[in-house]
Amino acid sequence: MNITVYLGSRCGNRSCYADYAYALGSWIARHGHTLVYGGSRTGLMGELADGALQAGGQVIGVEPQFFMDEELQHEGLTKLIVTPDMTSRKQQMMDLGDIFLAFPGGIGTLEEISQVMSQVKLHQMKGRFAFLDFDGYYQPMKALLQQMSDEGFVDKDWADAVPFLPSFAALTAFVLGRDLPKSGExxxxxxxxxxxxxxxxxxxxxxxxxxxxxxxxxxxxxxxxxxxxxxxxxxxxxxxxxxxxxxxxxxxxxxxxxxxxxxxxxxx
Known part of the structure; x- marks a missing residue:
């Protein structure tokens, strides 16, 4: 299965994000999936790719030409796809993915996962998406979706069903399409x-x-x-x-x- 991950090109202010990104790459590789990501070596993107590669996984990077000109690409990838611009990069990453994950990141991350959400909601593309809500990073997004629902701009059932995954345990369940056992069972x-x-x-x-x-x-x-x-x-x-x-x-x-x-x- 191809798992497309959107995340920051910076590491953020807390070291835990880099640790989580590396662990996510390792998790994807250890579970036999292929990582698809933006192709860069910088920030959380580089940590994610390193985690997957060092665990023996397959990593496909998709990098626009102007980032290649700035030599931002990761040199150790299984495959590097170069696109003419950001628009074609986003489309290529969507075409390659089966599951789409939003890891902590900035405006670019938000733009990419929003496009996936919209196209999935409109049945214009197959696949499933989720927010990796490590340390509650995406709780404001969850609150915003609920606000949209309360104000009548999106259906409540759809907003309630958007997955916010706080752990690798929750990610395991999401990828397999089931609920993990719960405490007390x-x-x-x-x-x-x-x-x-x-x-x-x-x-x-x-x-x-x-x-x-x-x-x-x-x-x-x-x-x-x-x-x-x-x-x-x-x-x-x-x-x-x-x-x-x-x-x-x-x-x-x-x-x-x-x-x-x-x-x-x-x-x-």
Whole structure:
């Protein structure tokens, strides 16, 4: 799947945005998607691309010629597409994408995601969009959409349905088109034991989503990953019947796995 990300060419005033951008690139690569972005090496754009590339992912950059003239392009991309101007750049990024994400950024970011929102709403293009609302950055946008709805300029159902994703856990659910389990729900673990979920969070180092649950023996956490991704990492020569022997939670294409228990199944 191609994920088009719009974000700032500056890093912003807080270092957390650069950390989030790098982690987002890594998340896209680790989940087997291709990153599509504006092609630059500067600001959050460079952090995003570096995160994806260093995790072994595919990155397509789309850069207008006048940015190329200023030598702003990232040199290590999988593919760099050069367009004559900004208008054709935006169209190319929309043509390439399956999912469109607005990361924190400035006027250009707002312009790009607004065009996507408008065309999707008018059924002029396929795909889904969301705002990556890290640290509440896009809460003013959410309030503005609600104001538009209250004043009768957009339908309330449409405004309420615009996704604002505060975490990689929420992003995982959005990309897969489902809701992740929630705190307080039960979670089926090994040997069909049911445990109560205490929390849902993201691993700080990898960005992988995990559930926290409690048993009589203590508190544990299981990572949640797309089932096919997990199975692609299994050593099938050693464990050809892993689908029968491996007791995982499977719901709409997700599975849970505990690294401490499952490492014997994985390729070395």
């Amino acid at each position: 039960t979670w089926r673990h090994f040997k069909n034991h049911m445990y109560r979920i205490l929390d849902l969070a993201d691993d700080a180092e990898t960005g992988e989503t995990y559930v926290v649950y409690k048993t009589l023996y203590g508190e544990y956490r299981d990572f949640i990953r797309p089932l096919e991704m997990f199975l692609s990492e299994v050593d099938h020569d050693k464990y050809p019947d892993v689908r029968q022997k491996w007791r995982f939670e499977k719901t709409a294409g997700l599975c849970s796995w505990n690294p401490a228990i499952s490492s014997q199944y994985l390729k070395k």
